[in-house]
Amino acid sequence: MTRRCAWCRKQMGEKCPKCGSDRCAEIAKVRGKTPVYGCDECRFVFREGQGGITHGMCDSCMREAKARRSSPVTGSLARTPGKGGPEK
Numbered sequence: 001m002t003r004r005c006a007w008c009r010k011q012m013g014e015k016c017p018k019c020g021s022d023r024c025a026e027i028a029k030v031r032g033k034t035p036v037y038g039c040d041e042c043r044f045v046f047r048e049g050q051g052g053i054t055h056g057m058c059d060s061c062m063r064e065a066k067a068r069r070s071s072p073v074t075g076s077l078a079r080t081p082g083k084g085g086p087e088k
């Protein structure tokens, strides 16, 4: 299950479609084929994107959301995140 940021659409990795754990590691990489992941928790093996997409929030958007919440509201005009790329 692909984890994607609902705000900036950045991909945040894979999540196990069975138990929901994000402790997944790519176990097989074949060129031209969908990568295969293995869940560390329940040992479930799944393909990238299997089970659909789950939306969350990446670290930078989370920070932005927090900053926005603590600062006085400046109308409904939302600043578009995603400029300059994600910071690690």
Ligand SMILES: [Zn+2]
Pocket: 005, 006, 007, 008, 009, 010, 057, 058, 059, 060, 061, 062, 081
């Ligand atoms: Zn984001």
Ligand SMILES: [Zn+2]
Pocket: 016, 017, 018, 019, 020, 021, 039, 040, 041, 042, 043, 044
């Ligand atoms: Zn699992």
